[in-house]
Every structure is written in structure tokens, then in C-alpha cells.
Amino acid sequence: AISRVTGRQILDSRGNPSVEVDVLLADGSTGRAAVPSGASTGANEAVELRDNDPRRFHGKGVSRAVAAVNGEIADAVTGLHAEDQALIDTTMIDLDGTKDKGRLGANAVLGVSLAVVKAAAAAHRQPLYRHVGGVGAHLLPVPMMNIVNGGAHADNPLDFQEFMIAPVGAPTFFEAVRMGSEVFHTLRRQLASAGHNTNVGDEGGFAPGFADADEALRFVVRAIEDSGYRPGTDITICLDPASSEFHHDGAYVYSGEKRTRGVDEHIAYLLDLAGRYPITSIEDGMAENDFAGWRKLTDQAGDRLQLVGDDVFCTDAERLTSGIEGGYANAILVKVNQIGTLTETLRTVETAHRAGYRVVMSHRSGETEDTTIADLAVATGCGQIKTGSLSRSDRTAKYNQLIRIEEELGRSARYAGLR
Numbered sequence: 364a365i366s367r368v369t370g371r372q373i374l375d376s377r378g379n380p381s382v383e384v385d386v387l388l389a390d391g392s393t394g395r396a397a398v399p400s401g402a403s404t405g406a407n408e409a410v411e412l413r414d415n416d417p418r419r420f421h422g423k424g425v426s427r428a429v430a431a432v433n434g435e436i437a438d439a440v441t442g443l444h445a446e447d448q449a450l451i452d453t454t455m456i457d458l459d460g461t462k463d464k465g466r467l468g469a470n471a472v473l474g475v476s477l478a479v480v481k482a483a484a485a486a487h488r489q490p491l492y493r494h495v496g497g498v499g500a501h502l503l504p505v506p507m508m509n510i511v512n513g514g515a516h517a518d519n520p521l522d523f524q525e526f527m528i529a530p531v532g533a534p535t536f537f538e539a540v541r542m543g544s545e546v547f548h549t550l551r552r553q554l555a556s557a558g559h560n561t562n563v564g565d566e567g568g569f570a571p572g573f574a575d576a577d578e579a580l581r582f583v584v585r586a587i588e589d590s591g592y593r594p595g596t597d598i599t600i601c602l603d604p605a606s607s608e609f610h611h612d613g614a615y616v617y618s619g620e621k622r623t624r625g626v627d628e629h630i631a632y633l634l635d636l637a638g639r640y641p642i643t644s645i646e647d648g649m650a651e652n653d654f655a656g657w658r659k660l661t662d663q664a665g666d667r668l669q670l671v672g673d674d675v676f677c678t679d680a681e682r683l684t685s686g687i688e689g690g691y692a693n694a695i696l697v698k699v700n701q702i703g704t705l706t707e708t709l710r711t712v713e714t715a716h717r718a719g720y721r722v723v724m725s726h727r728s729g730e731t732e733d734t735t736i737a738d739l740a741v742a743t744g745c746g747q748i749k750t751g752s753l754s755r756s757d758r759t760a761k762y763n764q765l766i767r768i769e770e771e772l773g774r775s776a777r778y779a780g781l782r
């Protein structure tokens with residue numbers, strides 16, 4: 364049973380405060396989890412509680428969320444069995460009482476939810492991926508590695524937020540990481556020799572002053588080739604334009620390019636890029652509230668491209684169900700802090716899988732050294748993870764955890780590859 368719950372403020376990868384929670388069980392087992400934070404957040408995400416006290420952390424403090432962990436939540440869950448994850452999560456949802464978890468804070472609730480499952484795994488002396496996923500959990504995900512950052516994650520003119528490489532042709536997860544790392548360093552050299560800066564953005568990818576997506580894609584393809592890999596066969600390209608960020612008054616306003624594209628023009632542009640480059644997946648190709656646009660894009664390309672809904676679904680099973688019924692997207696990005704509990708996260712994954720939608724487990728642009736999502740990717744067997752570039756410990760921590768899991772699984776490990 365849970366005997367102690369302790370919350371505290373720590374720093375995330377952008378240097379902003381975040382919530383960390385320790386859970387202690389009566390048998391002495393412990394679990395610790397830290398909560399991530401987004402920059403290009405969806406409008407319908409669960410709400411992270413911030414202090415808004417301008418004198419501390421520029422208003423971004425999370426002391427009220429921490430107080431909720433140490434007070435109301437601790438009181439409500441102490442004495443419950445850590446294995447009763449659904450009961451613990453529902454208890455917190457009911458205690459909060461709001462639709463968006465804004466009273467206690469989704470950051471408070473998620474911290475406890477994830478610390479509880481880690482303590483329960485420790486009590487059974489099982490790795491987290493096996494405790495959550497069972498003995499059949501052996502599929503290592505294809506990583507979507509974000510090697511060029513733009514949009515809200517970088518200070519450059521790129522309108523699209525993420526240009527990712529997916530080493531689908533690798534034989535193992537470790538080899539996928541090696542291939543990604545090689546392409547990353549090749550790209551750095553090529554950027555430097557072309558006179559571009561090699562500074563990195565929030566997710567550890569380069570953030571040069573590229574003029575547009577075309578220029579970024581040309582560099583990425585060349586980096587893949589010059590590393591000795593075949594674009595489209597060994598390594599494919601995935602985009603996250605994060606279109607909600609530049610959708611205004613029914614149009615897509617490319618401020619970096621200084622031009623505006625209407626819905627049809629924006630779709631045509633995405634499909635033009637997908638035709639000219641080895642792109643296999645586009646996330647948030649359309650804005651979160653552009654449902655008609657989403658349907659059009661899905662009708663035109665859903666049979667040949669993975670179309671991932673991030674902001675449009677916000678990891679919410681109900682919103683996903685609307686998408687499945689409405690015929691938009693064919694995959695979902697899953698971010699634990701968009702919904703706020705493990706139980707709801709797993710329900711969303713199950714809803715997706717039952718409908719034949721693919722699932723990509725994902726970090727946030729603001730991360731910590733916590734590696735829970737690496738284990739959840741294996742536990743759910745979802746086959747894909749998005750956790751940033753091949754630099755910065757907040758990103759590589761997840762890759763390193765997956766390397767350890769692959770090693771531990773030994774001969775039963777299987778790399779998802781191209782499916």
C-alpha cells in the first residue's frame with residue numbers, strides 16, 4: 364500500500380520549474396516520476412497548474428501543484444494499493460473535479476500517477492515496460508529523431524516545427540540510434556561548411572536559418588545519403604509542421620516564408636513535399652480545429668502517408684473516437700501530460716489500436732531525465748517513439764533507456780522497423 368507521497372519542484376530542460384513526485388510503499392519500494400511540459404500545446408490539453416506569481420520563476424512556478432501533491436492528493440491515495448492504478452487515477456480525477464484537471468493541476472496528477480506505477484513495478488521487481496505491458500512486451504519502437512528544429516522550438520524563420528529521420532531499415536534499436544547519430548553529425552558538418560550555424564533548438568536538433576521546408580529537406584536528404592544510407596529505404600523522413608501554431612482565420616500563415624496558403628494550397632504543399640522527398644509520416648499537417656482540412660488531407664493521402672494527430676486529439680480517447688468516426692488522421696501522438704493519468708493514456712492507446720490507428724509515444728519539448736515514455740513505448744508495443752534529436756541528455760536519456768531494454772530482452776527483442 365502507498366505510505367508516502369512527496370512532491371517537489373525541479374527544473375525541466377528549458378530551465379523552467381516542473382513537478383517531481385516520489386511514492387513510497389509500505390514494503391519500502393519507491394517510484395519517482397518527473398512531469399514534462401509543452402511549448403506548442405494543444406488547446407484541449409489537460410491544464411498544467413502554474414503559480415502565475417511574477418516574483419518567482421517569472422510566474423512559471425509550480426508550488427501550488429506541488430502543494431496539491433503533498434496535501435489533497437497524498438491524503439486521498441495514501442493507504443491505497445499501488446497496483447490499483449485505475450482506482451488511484453480515478454480517485455485523483457474525482458478529487459480534482461474539473462474536466463481539464465486544472466484545479467489540482469494535470470502536472471500534479473500525472474506526477475503521482477507515474478510515480479505510483481513505477482513503485483508498483485519496483486514492488487514486483489519488474490522493469491516498468493514488463494509491469495505495464497506483460498511478458499509479451501518485446502517490440503522496440505522506431506525512433507523519429509528530430510534533427511532540424513523550427514517553429515516554436517527555435518529562433519529561426521522555419522515555419523515547420525520538426526524535421527525527423529526514422530531509421531526504419533535498421534536491424535535493431537541500437538543500430539537505429541547509431542544510424543541517427545551518424546546522420547546527425549554528418550548534418551552538422553554540412554551545415555558548418557555551408558556557412559550555417561550549428562546551434563540546437565529545444566529538442567536538440569539543429570536550428571539554422573533555413574528559409575523554408577524545402578531547404579531543410581534538401582539538407583536532411585543529403586545528410587542521409589552522405590552517411591551511406593538510402594533515403595526512403597534505410598531512413599525515411601517524418602514531419603511535424605505543428606500547423607495549429609500558424610493557422611489563423613482559416614488560413615495557414617507562413618510567417619518565415621512571408622506567404623499565406625489557404626487550406627487547399629497548404630494541403631497541396633504538404634503533398635508536393637511528400638512527393639519530392641522520402642516522407643512517410645506527417646504530424647499535425649492540419650490545425651487542431653480545422654476538421655474539414657483534416658478530412659481532406661486524410662482522403663487525399665491517408666492510404667500512403669501516416670497522418671498523426673497531436674493537437675487535434677490531445678491523447679484524449681473521446682477526441683480520438685471523433686476522429687476515427689469523422690475519418691481524419693490514421694495515427695495518434697500520445698503524450699502522457701496531455702491527458703494527465705496513466706490509465707487514460709493506456710485507454711487512448713487501446714482505442715487507437717482497436718481502430719487500426721497507429722500510435723507514436725512522445726516526449727514534450729520541455730523534458731527531464733525521466734524515461735517513463737521509453738518503457739511505455741515497449742509496454743504498449745506501439746512501434747514508434749518521438750523523443751527528439753541525438754543530442755541533449757533530456758532526449759538521449761530515452762534512447763539510452765531503450766538501448767538498455769533491448770539488451771535486457773536479449774533474443775526476444777524485436778525492432779519494429781517498417782510496418
Ligand code: PGA
Nearest residue numbers: 401402403404605727728
Ligand atoms: P510541444 O511540441 O511539446 O512543444 O507541444 C511537441 C509536438 O508538437 O509534437
Ligand code: ZN
Nearest residue numbers: 603646647673
Ligand atoms: Zn506535434
